[in-house]
Amino acid sequence: MDGEELTEQETALYDRQIRVWGADAQRRLSKSHILVYGMKGTVAEFCKNIVLAGVGSLTLVDDRAVTEDALSSNFLIPPNENMYDGKTLAEVCCNSLKEFNSMVRVSVEKGDLSRFGGDFFDKFDIVIVSCCTLTTKKLINEKCRKLSKRVAFYAVDCRDSCGEMFVDLQKYIYTKKKLDENNQPTAIERELQYPSFQESISVPWRKLPRKVSKLYFAMRVIERYEEVEGRNPGQISIDDLPAVLKLKKELCEAQSMNESHIPNALMEKLVMGRREFPPVCAIIGGILGQEVIKAISGKGDPLQNFFFFDAMDGKGIIENISPPNT
Amino acid sequence: MDSLCHSSAVKGAKVLMVGAGGIGCELLKTLALSGFQDIHIIDMDTIEVSNLNRQFLFRQSHVGQSKAKVARDAVLRFRPHISITPYHANVKDSDFNVDFFKQFSVVLNGLDNLDARRHVNRLCLAAEVPLVESGTTGFLGQVTVHVKGKTECYECQPKPAPKTYPVCTITSTPSKFVHCIVWAKDLLFSKLFGDKNQENDLNVRSSDASNSSEHGEDVFEWRNNEDIEQYGRRIYDHVFGYNIEIALKNQETWKNRNRPKPIYSRDVLPEHLNHQNGNVDKKCATDDPLSVSAMTSLGLKNPQDIWSLTENSTVFLESLKLFFACREKEIGNLSFDKDDQLAVEFVTAAANIRAASFGIPMHSLFEAKGIAGNIVHAVATTNAVVAGLIVIEAIKVLEKDIDNYRMTYCLEHPSKKMLLMPVEPFEPNKSCCVCSESPLALEINTHRSKLRDFVEKIVKAKLGMNSPLIMHGSTLLYEVGDDLEDDMIANYTANLEKVLSELPSSVTGGTMLTVEDLQQEFTCNIYIKHREEFDEEKEPDGMVLSGWTQASLEKKDDNKVVGNGGNTSTSMPTEGEREVELDEISEGTEISGKKRKQPEVSAGETNSSNEVQRLDVVDDDEDELVMLDHQDTSNKKKKLQ
Numbered sequence A: 001m002d003g004e005e006l007t008e009q010e011t012a013l014y015d016r017q018i019r020v021w022g023a024d025a026q027r028r029l030s031k032s033h034i035l036v037y038g039m040k041g042t043v044a045e046f047c048k049n050i051v052l053a054g055v056g057s058l059t060l061v062d063d064r065a066v067t068e069d070a071l072s073s074n075f076l077i078p079p080n081e082n083m084y085d086g087k088t089l090a091e092v093c094c095n096s097l098k099e100f101n102s103m104v105r106v107s108v109e110k111g112d113l114s115r116f117g118g119d120f121f122d123k124f125d126i127v128i129v130s131c132c133t134l135t136t137k138k139l140i141n142e143k144c145r146k147l148s149k150r151v152a153f154y155a156v157d158c159r160d161s162c163g164e165m166f167v168d169l170q171k172y173i174y175t176k177k178k179l180d181e182n183n184q185p186t187a188i189e190r191e192l193q194y195p196s197f198q199e200s201i202s203v204p205w206r207k208l209p210r211k212v213s214k215l216y217f218a219m220r221v222i223e224r225y226e227e228v229e230g231r232n233p234g235q236i237s238i239d240d241l242p243a244v245l246k247l248k249k250e251l252c253e254a255q256s257m258n259e260s261h262i263p264n265a266l267m268e269k270l271v272m273g274r275r276e277f278p279p280v281c282a283i284i285g286g287i288l289g290q291e292v293i294k295a296i297s298g299k300g301d302p303l304q305n306f307f308f309f310d311a312m313d314g315k316g317i318i319e320n321i322s323p324p325n326t
Numbered sequence B: 001m002d003s004l005c006h007s008s009a010v011k012g013a014k015v016l017m018v019g020a021g022g023i024g025c026e027l028l029k030t031l032a033l034s035g036f037q038d039i040h041i042i043d044m045d046t047i048e049v050s051n052l053n054r055q056f057l058f059r060q061s062h063v064g065q066s067k068a069k070v071a072r073d074a075v076l077r078f079r080p081h082i083s084i085t086p087y088h089a090n091v092k093d094s095d096f097n098v099d100f101f102k103q104f105s106v107v108l109n110g111l112d113n114l115d116a117r118r119h120v121n122r123l124c125l126a127a128e129v130p131l132v133e134s135g136t137t138g139f140l141g142q143v144t145v146h147v148k149g150k151t152e153c154y155e156c157q158p159k160p161a162p163k164t165y166p167v168c169t170i171t172s173t174p175s176k177f178v179h180c181i182v183w184a185k186d187l188l189f190s191k192l193f194g195d196k197n198q199e200n201d202l203n204v205r206s207s208d209a210s211n212s213s214e215h216g217e218d219v220f221e222w223r224n225n226e227d228i229e230q231y232g233r234r235i236y237d238h239v240f241g242y243n244i245e246i247a248l249k250n251q252e253t254w255k256n257r258n259r260p261k262p263i264y265s266r267d268v269l270p271e272h273l274n275h276q277n278g279n280v281d282k283k284c285a286t287d288d289p290l291s292v293s294a295m296t297s298l299g300l301k302n303p304q305d306i307w308s309l310t311e312n313s314t315v316f317l318e319s320l321k322l323f324f325a326c327r328e329k330e331i332g333n334l335s336f337d338k339d340d341q342l343a344v345e346f347v348t349a350a351a352n353i354r355a356a357s358f359g360i361p362m363h364s365l366f367e368a369k370g371i372a373g374n375i376v377h378a379v380a381t382t383n384a385v386v387a388g389l390i391v392i393e394a395i396k397v398l399e400k401d402i403d404n405y406r407m408t409y410c411l412e413h414p415s416k417k418m419l420l421m422p423v424e425p426f427e428p429n430k431s432c433c434v435c436s437e438s439p440l441a442l443e444i445n446t447h448r449s450k451l452r453d454f455v456e457k458i459v460k461a462k463l464g465m466n467s468p469l470i471m472h473g474s475t476l477l478y479e480v481g482d483d484l485e486d487d488m489i490a491n492y493t494a495n496l497e498k499v500l501s502e503l504p505s506s507v508t509g510g511t512m513l514t515v516e517d518l519q520q521e522f523t524c525n526i527y528i529k530h531r532e533e534f535d536e537e538k539e540p541d542g543m544v545l546s547g548w549t550q551a552s553l554e555k556k557d558d559n560k561v562v563g564n565g566g567n568t569s570t571s572m573p574t575e576g577e578r579e580v581e582l583d584e585i586s587e588g589t590e591i592s593g594k595k596r597k598q599p600e601v602s603a604g605e606t607n608s609s610n611e612v613q614r615l616d617v618v619d620d621d622e623d624e625l626v627m628l629d630h631q632d633t634s635n636k637k638k639k640l641q
């Protein structure tokens, strides 16, 4: 144990969850520092979960103004415009989040995330990005990986009925509970090696198992399209569909994959679904919260390394998309 | 189903939510964000501090207020133009009748107990309103859809009975900490502070009960002019010393068991406890009697610490003393409540001293409280995920997209790569007496059993009826209601005390009784079979109901059983109902897999890894219960061989 005990106030407030993950995990949570970027519905859900869980601090980065779109699935934004007059998205959300748990420091960092240096990211244990370009995703992921300490990186995106989460815990060692041959509980040490986002998406498609979620490929097409067209994430409409389908065909050909493997209907849904669907935000934000709690507490098997959910079939699927040697 | 995210049915829907707790807060938020405009919400609870870690619509300043009302106000802050109607009331109140339910397009449950769930299930069936049911524990959760005639109802599948323990395990041969807790809570605490008229097995030992007569009935009474500490020590020596000595005399019991060690207060405590004597009055001076605490007065701070035997003994005497000094008025009426600090302290100390005597590891107050109070393991994330899944199902129900209805399990460990696993709903169970009309059979001694036994043990406990009406042909034998005439009430009260065969319209073998709950609009027919004898051990009720799908998970080798949690209505330690999910997920194929397609959670895994899953799921707070399960399983296997 770390020596420092939970206060009476903490024990009373966190009673029910300490019964799930233990006092030791609760202490680690209270010393962890989280950074999030991209304050839309999914991240709002995650922030709520992690503030309730009782992390040490949560830092929000998002200089964008509050728009109609941002309002649609984000319960942290009051509908009264006077309340966010002149404030950034991060500032408005920060005010709401502070109320959830006075024991967590919630603050805003202004500026362009992709320009922040290593010493900035070094202050955190967990970095989460959402609604950012492919370039930014890769850049932030690399910055985290260059640090001497392990900073876990997560990227989440939800469109229409679909959601995706990527996890990079780099080298992660934890104890896993098992029953031995006499059915006695024992703990074994386990080491996991995670690839970076760049490494993952570079794995040739034909080398992936056949049953990999179609959503994985579809999201790569959209991501690439927005990148080459110089769009902001989600800045895409039905007018783009023919060009998106053309890109899909090209990518499939280049990857020697039958293009029917990525249904056009799915592409159309993602192109149209610039707004998040609140139930999916709750689900992805919930799973993300759970994974972050696992990574901080060292309790439980963390997922490797993508998670997909589609409300249409209701499946929440884990896919391990790693280069063969990791 | 293309319109899932843009469903036009959402705006016009009128939704009833039952429960504004862990799942309820998340659900209300997600419904509001998803465009629902007319939401009604029922919850009888008020807000507590331990809710605040996950019920995010509530703040410290709301403690004590109605959950339904505060949740409404909180959601209106970010969605001011929708209509939310709160009811700070019990869903079982007669106002919420079938007509009330009929006004809704769909009912969404976020409940924490079996009784209310059964009640809502019946109202939904009667009102023909679809029901989306949910539950979570820790990282586990599930969402199911119940549409009359299309899918199974909530009660089509047996629900595991609450965990119970053989009486002799509790009174004589505890082997797990939970046995000590049940002893301390249901026997010792009840004996000292509860209703004196209630049956109590504290002094009953399996074979030589007669022996104890010289120590007699009065042992637990506080004698006139007796010093309170003296009284406490007398109780201490009796239950932890004398009773153990008596038990040890029964050589047979200890042949294959470790012999317990009697503990007397003089062995662990100084002759006189001279801490802050005379301060008792000051300790009681607080406004709130529920804030009186032995830990506070003894300077014990951390509820996670495991106290020594001496500390436990000190807490035992101190808490007993405080009960008599500060809460004397309540004595005789108390029942254990996990939020009653002093009661938790007393039970923890007593359970630990007993554990020490039997060589069982002692536990912290935090852990003891969890076991004694059947406290739900709850985190915000699972509730959020489950709420998302409920809304998705609700929209499908509104769209009448029957082919795509799913029940979904949230797992802690992936199965077939899935953490969220959808399964096609099952068809209604044709022999379910709730949603089909199949009659039940009851074996009973019609010359010995009274109508009261039938009402308590069958109609209320087994059939879960709230306000029953019992008919034999056209003769009313019994009825509950607000608008009854005095002479009717007198008549029914008299009937309760009559044996079945002597009722105004004699009930004998071959009689068909009709039992009805008017509020639930639930009727069932029970065919009576007379039977002379019942096995006291195996059939403690003295009657056997069949054709009714009540699970009996554990085979007992003793007749009487002691539950950990009292009556059935509060027995499930859940924000949903964990027991059910766990069993369905990890060993469903064994228990009820005959005709159900089980979710193939354990596909490709061996039995032992099922156990791993179960262990991980329960985590380290409930090792005792896990080991118990485990042992039970292996015992069963042995018997089979």
Ligand SMILES: [Zn+2]
Binding pocket: B152, B153, B154, B155, B156, B157, B428, B429, B432, B433, B434, B435, B436
């Ligand atoms: Zn049924």
